[in-house]
Amino acid sequence: MKELQRLKPDVAFNALHGKWGEDGCCAAILETLQIPYTHSGVLASSLAMHKEKSKVVFRAAGVPVAESMLVPLEDVAAGHPMKPPYVVKPVAEGSSVGVHIILEGSNAPARAVLDELKRLGVAEEAEDGRVSLLAGSFAPRQGFEEMSWLFADHAHDHLAAAARNLQGDANLLEQSVHVDEITEASAAELQKAAVAAWKQLRPGYLALAQRRFDGDAASHPPAERNHRARFGVYVYIERDKES
Numbered sequence: 001m002k003e004l005q006r007l008k009p010d011v012a013f014n015a016l017h018g019k020w021g022e023d024g025c026c027a028a029i030l031e032t033l034q035i036p037y038t039h040s041g042v043l044a045s046s047l048a049m050h051k052e053k054s055k056v057v058f059r060a061a062g063v064p065v066a067e068s069m070l071v072p073l074e075d076v077a078a079g080h081p082m083k084p085p086y087v088v089k090p091v092a093e094g095s096s097v098g099v100h101i102i103l104e105g106s107n108a109p110a111r112a113v114l115d116e117l118k119r120l121g122v123a124e125e126a127e128d129g130r131v132s133l134l135a136g137s138f139a140p141r142q143g144f145e146e147m148s149w150l151f152a153d154h155a156h157d158h159l160a161a162a163a164r165n166l167q168g169d170a171n172l173l174e175q176s177v178h179v180d181e182i183t184e185a186s187a188a189e190l191q192k193a194a195v196a197a198w199k200q201l202r203p204g205y206l207a208l209a210q211r212r213f214d215g216d217a218a219s220h221p222p223a224e225r226n227h228r229a230r231f232g233v234y235v236y237i238e239r240d241k242e243s
Contacts, residue, residue, distance in 0.1 A: 001029060004033055005033060011035070011038070012030050012035050012038070013037075013038050014026055014027070014037050014038050014039040018093065019049075019094065021094075022045060022049055023046055024040075024042040024044075024049070027040070027041055027045055028042045049092050049093075049094065051089070052070055067217070069081065069082065069213065070091060075206060080102070081210070082210075082214070083214070084103060084105070085101070085104050087101055088102060157232075187237045190237070191235055191237060194233065197233070205231055209229070
């Protein structure tokens with residue numbers, strides 16, 4: 001930004017590809033500096049980069065789009081998220097970055113998962129093919145855009161469930177367990193217990209969700225498949241402000 005402020009160009013010709021160039025970040029910087037630029041604006045660029053969000057806009061405008069599903073990276077690593085053939089691609093990348101075509105008879109897309117882990121800085125691959133994990137989570141900590149979309153989606157559904165329950169037009173699951181006046185060691189033990197409970201619950205729920213998705217796709221037209229569901233678990237721990 002300092003270099004742009006020093007140069008003070010009459011106009012910026014944005015020929016960057018991929019993130020920062022195509023996702024609205026570069027445009028946002030230029031707008032902040034009040035420098036005219038080529039390419040689309042911030043909102044259009046950010047929406048176009050995010051495949052799922054752009055489909056929402058296309059559908060609203062009556063543009064036909066292909067059926068798709070968002071699948072967590074660890075679920076893709078566990079096995080085929082749907083019956084092949086299909087295409088695996090990052091939800092927010094430019095051009096053909098991270099795109100893998102999975103044909104009938106193919107194994108689970110391990111290469112696609114590894115490439116995405118490397119892109120997110122979660123794993124590295126040595127010259128001899130040895131893979132090492134660099135983080136203990138699949139959270140995209142080097143991709144602020146992915147984190148912000150994920151946060152927004154989860155926060156929206158959590159708050160929406162509470163709002164609908166309060167309004168009385170739904171009876172959605174919304175339960176929690178709260179305990180205070182415990183030590184740091186006890187809080188850490190509760191965190192471990194929550195992770196273990198999630199690992200136990202998640203496979204069965206995921207398998208049921210996949211069976212319902214496959215069954216609905218096979219026996220119902222797209223117009224009838226207009227619902228979605230999110231099941232999540234969260235734990236929040238902090239030091240009491242009054243202590």
